[in-house]
Amino acid sequence: MKKFFLCFILAGIFVQVSSAQTATLHINIANTTSTDCYLWIPYYSFSRDFLQKGEITLALDKQKTGSYTISLTQPVFINLYCDADSTHTKSLNYHFFLSPGDDVFFKADFNQKDNGIVVTGKGSNNNQPLAGNLIDIDLNKFNKDTLPNQVVAVINKQYNLNKKAFDTYSMKYKPSAAFIKSWQYNLQYYAPDVYYDFKEQAKYYVDKDAYHRNVASWNRATDSLFSAIKLSNDDALIADQYLGLLRNFLLREKERLWSASNETPDDFYKQWYNTNVEEGKKLFSDDMTNLLQEKIIHKYFTGKAAEYEYGVLFDGSLEERNPVNLVQIFERFKKQYPGSKYVEWFGPSIDSIAKRQQQTLSNEMVFVTDNGTKLNSFEDVLAITKGKTVLLDMWGTWCGPCRSEIEKNSHAIKAYFKGKDLDYLYIANYDSTNEKKWKELIAYFDLKGTHILSNEKLSTDIMGKVKGRGYPTYVILKKDGTYEQSKAGFPMKREVLIKQLEEALAMK
Known part of the structure; x- marks a missing residue:
């Protein structure tokens, strides 16, 4: 499946209802030779989608139509991707916001301007075409920048465009309250998420000496953006921009701490392992990933936000086949969140790990x-x-x-x-x-x-x-x-x- 990156996307929203309802998306793509389209549900995929809950192949019939029905207790954001042909030179990337009970009809034509998109049906007010500048922001040209000034200015400009487009959309289409709330949080977390992602990638592109020479400037921009948000925010879980920040933070904070273990070992082992360097190194070398990520979750997150970060941890560790301490971490998670859906989702895989850990060395x-x-x-x-x-x-x-x-x-x-x-x-x-x-x-x-x-x-x-x-x-x-x-x-x-x-x- 062809992956696509979004810098600004709508989000699912957690709205409690008495029971699950279905939502259906009907797709009709004209002038394509593709036999499949692809759906991606960010909230279900975490970072690596080990459970394969977030990526769906949608088969198209001879009339190039297909439909997808999902059981929902809350609205959810879904991405659609489809190619015009096998060359991948022309493609369609669209973003849906489905709520329980929606019945959305989507039509597109690769031979028409802007793909001739028409959206009708129940929930169509949440799914009309959005301005392209809401989706695409190309920061690649700043990869060699040794200071963050230019990229910060571009991100702030994009934020203002996003906000203006959101206001225009709201006036024109009268979207639902859930849609509006998700957008408000997406706007709030847009700049911190996009800048943090860029900054953490930049250290691999920028001249190493120049980056380290100016690292304080890069970090000040991060601190300024983060000071305006709550990093642990259960209410913001309705916004995929926030979920993206959570996924990225767990990975990048782990990498930062790896560096700190070498650069400032005394402080690192005292703060994170409550011991000296000699004893701390033994603990750290035993598990530099799973236990460290659990420590990060405990330090920065509580409630539903922490629960989601545990999902990111399990998803990544299972995808990378890293069983070290995962069974013990999962047991602690179950005690803290006994009713979590993640217990059912990840339980079978963790049980399999526990059984395999009973295997011993053989003469072979x-x-x-x-x-x-x-x-x-x-x-x-x-x-x-x-x-x-x-x-x-x-x-x-x-x-x-x-x-x-x-x-x-x-x-x-x-x-x-x-x-x-x-x-x-x-x-x-x-x-x-x-x-x-x-x-x-x-x-x-x-x-x-x-x-x-x-x-x-x-x-x-x-x-x-x-x-x-x-x-x-x-x-x-x-x-x-x-x-x-x-x-x-x-x-x-x-x-x-x-x-x-x-x-x-x-x-x-």
Whole structure:
């Protein structure tokens, strides 16, 4: 599914009603060769949509019509995306605000100006076309700016355009009270959300020295914008702009604290772990993600806002296959929010993690002498695998993409090559202080094969020689001592790797 980014979007609103009602969206798209459109429900998808509740494929019939019915107890915001053809050169991106009982009819024509959009039916007053400047704000041209002045000015200008358009829309279409309330909160959180997202991305684009030299200016702008809002605001959960800020904050605050653990360790460990650096490092290295995010939630959020942030935590950790402490965090969550829908939503996945954590190491999980910590070069590793065809996985316990690829592909590849004389070597990188977690995850993911806990020298040597640019990196080690990096890319195209492995096994 093609993703699309929105800098300003309408939101669902939490309105309590006695029972769920349905809302139906009828779609008719003229002059398209696409057989599908896509719907995205931001409130249900969190950040990663692990549960696949937020993304829906809507099939179009021969007349290019389709319909989607959803059971609602509250209004919800839905995005529609559709292509004119397979080239993706022309597309339609539209934003709906559906309330319980709505029956909205949407027509569009790719051959007409502005796609010839017509919206009728119950709830149409909340779903008329909006001015394009409400949706698109391109900040990419400011990516190299070393100071925030220009981007702040552009965001403030966009805010004023948004407010003016909202006032005009309200006068013209007389939308519902729920729609108006969601817009009011969207406007309130617009600038903090958009600036914070840009600023946190900018540090990767701006010259590193220049960014750090001016970081105080970037942070002052954040502090100024945040001072005008409530970061924990249950009432604002009606606005998707606020939900976007919550999702981003949990990620970016975690990253900020990672930096603080190195830059100001005394303050960091005292504030977040109530201990000294030596003891704090042990606690922190055991779990730099899940427990830290729980600490962030406790520090900044209460009530329904905290509940939503827990949903973001569970969604992200499950998508990245990070089971560390997740069962214990979920148990604490259930005690605090026993009636939360997230208990039902995430419970089965957490239960599955609890069962898998009972798995133990087996004799098919072989550890090199001294865990391989005394190996210092790629040649040392090749000497161990000489005469064998081996799939080498350069991974780390800390690496979300590594864990996800293992979960999605490891068992499938081993099943395909069962009995075909293919060996498996797992080298964990930058995990020298995480031996306990390393072995726990080997058992958890059932990683049958040979294992090495790499020192930094070995990691650097291997990645340099195979021209690896990040983790995970997969390498095919051949019987004759040669090797080649996987061409499967990321996310892995499994069939490409399988073909490479088959060619390696065919060598004599």
